[in-house]
Amino acid sequence: MRLYKNKSDIQGFITHLKDKKRVIGFVPTMGALHAGHISLIQAARQQSDFTVCSIFVNPTQFNDPGDLQKYPRTIEKDLYLLELHGCDAVFYPGVEEIYPPNAGPAPHYNLGRLESILEGAYRPGHFQGVADVVSRLFYTIRPDKVFFGQKDLQQCRVIERLMADNPDFERIRMQMVPTLREPGGLAMSSRNTRLSAEELRKAPAIYQTLLYLKEHLAPGDLAPLQEAAKIRLIREGFRPDYVSIVDTSTLEACPSWNGQTPLTGLIAAYLGEVRLIDNMELV
Ligand code: AMP
Numbered sequence: 001m002r003l004y005k006n007k008s009d010i011q012g013f014i015t016h017l018k019d020k021k022r023v024i025g026f027v028p029t030m031g032a033l034h035a036g037h038i039s040l041i042q043a044a045r046q047q048s049d050f051t052v053c054s055i056f057v058n059p060t061q062f063n064d065p066g067d068l069q070k071y072p073r074t075i076e077k078d079l080y081l082l083e084l085h086g087c088d089a090v091f092y093p094g095v096e097e098i099y100p101p102n103a104g105p106a107p108h109y110n111l112g113r114l115e116s117i118l119e120g121a122y123r124p125g126h127f128q129g130v131a132d133v134v135s136r137l138f139y140t141i142r143p144d145k146v147f148f149g150q151k152d153l154q155q156c157r158v159i160e161r162l163m164a165d166n167p168d169f170e171r172i173r174m175q176m177v178p179t180l181r182e183p184g185g186l187a188m189s190s191r192n193t194r195l196s197a198e199e200l201r202k203a204p205a206i207y208q209t210l211l212y213l214k215e216h217l218a219p220g221d222l223a224p225l226q227e228a229a230k231i232r233l234i235r236e237g238f239r240p241d242y243v244s245i246v247d248t249s250t251l252e253a254c255p256s257w258n259g260q261t262p263l264t265g266l267i268a269a270y271l272g273e274v275r276l277i278d279n280m281e282l283v
Helices: 007-019 037-048 065-070 074-086 125-140 150-165 190-194 197-202 205-216 221-233
Strands: 003-005 024-029 049-054 089-091 145-149 173-177 239-247 263-271 274-281
Touching: 003 007, 007 024, 007 125, 007 274, 024 037, 037 145, 037 173, 049 125, 065 173, 065 221, 089 125, 125 150, 125 205, 145 150, 150 173, 150 263, 150 274, 190 274, 205 221, 205 239, 205 263, 205 274, 221 239, 221 263
Parallel strands: 003 089, 024 049, 024 145, 049 089, 145 173
Antiparallel strands: 239 263, 263 274
């Protein structure tokens, strides 16, 4: 497995792969890798000739500096896992490699309502940071296919928008990979390592609440169902930011359901100091 820390080095090698018409699959991550990330690597390997994974804890997408500081970093283990699972190259840049100190301010990305709903409402600036870093990584890696997790559904919608709005990215194909879960249903996440044993025991309640939404979904007013789901979480000791049932394609809130529109349930909730997110297609 090749390891690159400099943009110019990996760009040189990518040019060589492009000359040989190799299909490049790309998996951007922030490290602290788990089986969910590895499922993205496996999807990339199946659908490309050469798989690149980036590991970069992007400071501009953290609206809370404490969260950035506490973000787990396990680079040795990450490299071991990637090598074990057949990743071909890793891009592991420092912050100044992605954000050169003398470069101008980041451009503004037009993300429409995606920026202000759900995660956007609770993490101001988060999706501008995501759009900016992903854009910089796409220009560096020039992938043919990119792989993102459904666990971060709103992030997937942001990336789709970024790709649709930029002709430089229009030939890139994106694949959304299903959320990998622990046996009890907890969505795998790098942040789970910060949960105590007691919190880990409670954490599957988020998944159970999504199942509850799916089970009780019926045409008509959806407010009572969302409220009941929120109360379930609060009783389990969570502090929910939102429990929302939305239109799967736009992620806009769906106050009343016509019995046909595909819907997704999304939850963001604190358990102790750790903020967890998850979602599930309801219909
Ligand atoms: P992160 O390192 O958290 O930025 O995640 C990197 C990529 O892995 C993103 O596309 C995530 O959506 C994806 N991912 C994170 N957790 C999971 C999971 N449990 N199952 C599938 N993909 C995931």
